[in-house]
Amino acid sequence: MKSIYNIITEQEDRLLKGQPIKIGKYATHNHAEKIATIQAYMNSQHISGKYDSKEREKPFFNIVTQAVNVWYKATDIDRKQIKFRPTKASQRIKTFIATIRLRNWMRENDFGLWLNKWGYTLAAFGSAVTKFVEKGGKLIPTVISWDRMICDPVEFNASPIVEKIYYTLDELRNSNYDSKAVDSVLASIEKGGDTRTTLSDEPVDMSDEYIGVYELHGELPLYYLTDKDKDKKIYQQQMHTVFIHKGKTKKENTEITLYRGKEKNNPYYLSDLIGQDCRTLSIGAVESLLDPQWMVNNSMKAAKDQLELASKTLLQTSDAQFTGRNVIKDVDTGDILVTDDQKPLVPINTQASAVPFLMEYMKQWYEVGKDISGASESMTGQNMPAGTPYRLGAILNIESHNLFEIMKQSKGLHLEKMLRKYVLPYFKKTLNSIDEVVVSLEGEELEQFDKLALPAQLAIELQNRLGTGEGNLPDFEDMNSIIQEKNVLMGDKRALKLGKNASTWKEYFSDLDLDAIEVEITGENRNKAEAFSIMNGILQLLIQSPNALDNPNVRKLLSKIMDEAGYVLPFEFLQGNDSAQGPQQQPVGGTTPSMAGLSQLAGQSSAIPGVDALRGSSNK
Numbered sequence: 001m002k003s004i005y006n007i008i009t010e011q012e013d014r015l016l017k018g019q020p021i022k023i024g025k026y027a028t029h030n031h032a033e034k035i036a037t038i039q040a041y042m043n044s045q046h047i048s049g050k051y052d053s054k055e056r057e058k059p060f061f062n063i064v065t066q067a068v069n070v071w072y073k074a075t076d077i078d079r080k081q082i083k084f085r086p087t088k089a090s091q092r093i094k095t096f097i098a099t100i101r102l103r104n105w106m107r108e109n110d111f112g113l114w115l116n117k118w119g120y121t122l123a124a125f126g127s128a129v130t131k132f133v134e135k136g137g138k139l140i141p142t143v144i145s146w147d148r149m150i151c152d153p154v155e156f157n158a159s160p161i162v163e164k165i166y167y168t169l170d171e172l173r174n175s176n177y178d179s180k181a182v183d184s185v186l187a188s189i190e191k192g193g194d195t196r197t198t199l200s201d202e203p204v205d206m207s208d209e210y211i212g213v214y215e216l217h218g219e220l221p222l223y224y225l226t227d228k229d230k231d232k233k234i235y236q237q238q239m240h241t242v243f244i245h246k247g248k249t250k251k252e253n254t255e256i257t258l259y260r261g262k263e264k265n266n267p268y269y270l271s272d273l274i275g276q277d278c279r280t281l282s283i284g285a286v287e288s289l290l291d292p293q294w295m296v297n298n299s300m301k302a303a304k305d306q307l308e309l310a311s312k313t314l315l316q317t318s319d320a321q322f323t324g325r326n327v328i329k330d331v332d333t334g335d336i337l338v339t340d341d342q343k344p345l346v347p348i349n350t351q352a353s354a355v356p357f358l359m360e361y362m363k364q365w366y367e368v369g370k371d372i373s374g375a376s377e378s379m380t381g382q383n384m385p386a387g388t389p390y391r392l393g394a395i396l397n398i399e400s401h402n403l404f405e406i407m408k409q410s411k412g413l414h415l416e417k418m419l420r421k422y423v424l425p426y427f428k429k430t431l432n433s434i435d436e437v438v439v440s441l442e443g444e445e446l447e448q449f450d451k452l453a454l455p456a457q458l459a460i461e462l463q464n465r466l467g468t469g470e471g472n473l474p475d476f477e478d479m480n481s482i483i484q485e486k487n488v489l490m491g492d493k494r495a496l497k498l499g500k501n502a503s504t505w506k507e508y509f510s511d512l513d514l515d516a517i518e519v520e521i522t523g524e525n526r527n528k529a530e531a532f533s534i535m536n537g538i539l540q541l542l543i544q545s546p547n548a549l550d551n552p553n554v555r556k557l558l559s560k561i562m563d564e565a566g567y568v569l570p571f572e573f574l575q576g577n578d579s580a581q582g583p584q585q586q587p588v589g590g591t592t593p594s595m596a597g598l599s600q601l602a603g604q605s606s607a608i609p610g611v612d613a614l615r616g617s618s619n620k
Contacts, residue, residue, distance in 0.1 A: 001232065004224060004240050005255040008162050008214050012150050021153055023278045031153035031281055035125075035146045038286045041293055042068070042124060052301070056308075061300045063366060064293055067285040067373035071123035074374075074404035075273065075411055077115055077521060079106045082415070085520040088513070093452065095517050097496060098509060100449075104439045105427060109138060117143045118271075122411065126284030127272040129156075131163075132422040139426040141418075144268070146281070150214075156270040156280045160218025163268075166210040177241065177258035185211060185243045188254045213258060216240045217266050225260055239263045265421065271414035273407040285373055292369030299362035303355050310352040319343040374403055412521035419519050431506040437496040449494050450487055457483045 002010070020030040040047050044060040051057055082103065086095040106112065114130075121128040121143050129144045129151075150162035167175065172182055189211060217239050222231035225238055239261055245254035272282040315327055319339045331337070337345060369375075441449055461479045502508035538558060541548055548554050 001221070001223065003255075004216060004242055004257070004260075005244055005253070007160060008150070008216060008242065009244065009246075011159060011162060015150055015153060021278065029153070029279055029281075031279075034281060034287065037290065038125060038284070039147065041286050041290070046297070056305070059297070059300050059304055061296050061362075062293075063296055063369050064286045064289045067289055067369070067375045068120070068124045070373065070375040071273075071285045071404070071407070072120050075123065075408040076119055077408065077411055077415065079103055079112050079115065081521055082106070082419070083520050084517045086517050091513060091517055094509060094512050096448065096452070098512060098517075100439050100441070100445075100496065101431075101437060101505070102423075102427060104437055105430075109140075111141070114141045114143065119411070122271065122273050122284070124284050124286055126274070126276075126282035126287065127270060127280070130269045130271065130418065131267050132269070132418070133267055134426065137430075139423065141422070151280060153280050154278055157266070160216050160220065161266070161268050162217075163215045164212055165215055166212050168209055169211065172211050175258075181243075181256050181258045184256050185213075185258070188243075188245060188256070211243070213241055213243050216242070217263070217268060219266075225262065237263050237266060269414075269418055269421070271411070271418070273410055275410075288372050289369045292365045292372065295365040296362050296369070299358045299365070303352075303358040303362070306352040306355050306358070310350045312350055314348040314350055315345045316348055317343055317345045319345075415521055416519040428506065428509065428512075431509060432504050434498055434504050436498075438493055439496065440492050441494055446492060446494070453494075454483065 016032050020028040020033075023029055037047055041062070041064050044062045044065075046058055046060060049058075080103070083099040084095045084102070086092050118128055118130060125146060129146070129149055131142050131144050133140050133142075144163060148164045150164065152158040169186070172185065175182065217237075219235050219237050222234040222236045222238075223229065224240070225231075225236070239259070240257065241259040243254070243256040243258060270280065273284070274282060276282045313327055317339060322337075322339075322345070325331075339345060458479060461483060465479070498505065498508060549558075
């Protein structure tokens, strides 16, 4: 069997030196070359060099950056868009609280920064590789540079995935790798380290204080971990970190294993905006503009050369006495130049007559580029051409966004898979704390939180008042106004605190059924037309019978209908007046419990099933 070192080196050579992929009869795709070109264009660099054959500098009229920015903004996903949506009414409250806790976790772990970098990489390259690693008790997601990835260019998971990682000498010494192996690596390095390079061995910088290692992840025979022949046909997901220093011959190579072991999941995940057949790297904003960018640069270079020529003063004559003289250096104002008969000094026409045509040609390619990338004036914030009707501009804006809505949905689906595969299992595993969680809410979520917390807040306020020894039953409206004042003082901050029914947050969420909730990001999981149809039926019922929801049987029936359809009624529909709770006074706003119900709550520590986590939130 091939060694791990051979697998890595052969895969690297095949990626960098192999023939381009054939996609059909005519189309080809060179994975490594395409990545290098995209990186060059993103940094306004020509792949053919900065100067032409006559050492004249070539301008780079960058049109790809604007397209990348448009794709990035139009497909952006924020943390607040990530939420759980229950498909069963029984999971409603815990799903809402889990959403708040997850968002708080994302804020503490800088998940928003990862979302931004992930989105920008997707916009530029069309695809992005994310790596999820647990380190120091935290789950760290990172977006891996394509220039560090060695993978199959046709199918990402078709072969082991290799990443080139550079460590400083101190980082390697303080790593968790085998200490003896690390010492061997340090002993084999001359002058203290290597220079960081790209996969194609182009130097990144001049520093020689880095050590490059290869980290391989893949499903390989267990033999590579046990060295036993009987395990050659047993496959296991595993990780290998090796140091390879290439000598002049294979015999002179230095190969040292720093780590090898099993792993539960492949830490790498490939996501794309619009997936392509037979290609690991999809088409992003930059690749879609390779030809327009080249033609725009070519037109600008030709125009620049003509303008430089037009700025020169050139004279011609057949009079030999002017040989070697320069009209700028050797002629001053007022000089009289005498020429032989019929050998006059004649100016050469250097007028840049082709420049207007070159500018028009360049503009055509620029407009083609905007059409290809969808970066219309309405998307980039530019003024529409004079005389463009407002309605036409609005229609163009809507049509321009349609493609990006599809891309955004694709991002949402990939993000949901990553959350379910990597984030949510880790999120549930780390819920062992009993700490109070302070979160920031806004809009509808803040309103929902206050409605859910109100019964517990009223019960606590009632307990406080009865504890003072007052004989009369406290005034309900007075307590309600005090609670509202406390909420106003808290602003958008609310506190989640465990009740007596759970000792830790992990225990509180022990019955949270992840299969009964959906990760809602961009709305692609919901049939909006069907939802609106159901809601319209409820609206017609309320118009005909405004007090219908005061009947608990009607609410139960509506909730059952929504459950069967895969939707859950909004919180507001579940807060009617149940006559089953006993004699009630007229509630304020029709959404709060009666004083009789509050009296019962005051004597019970956990009388509100499912909202213990909201108890005491107004006391902060």
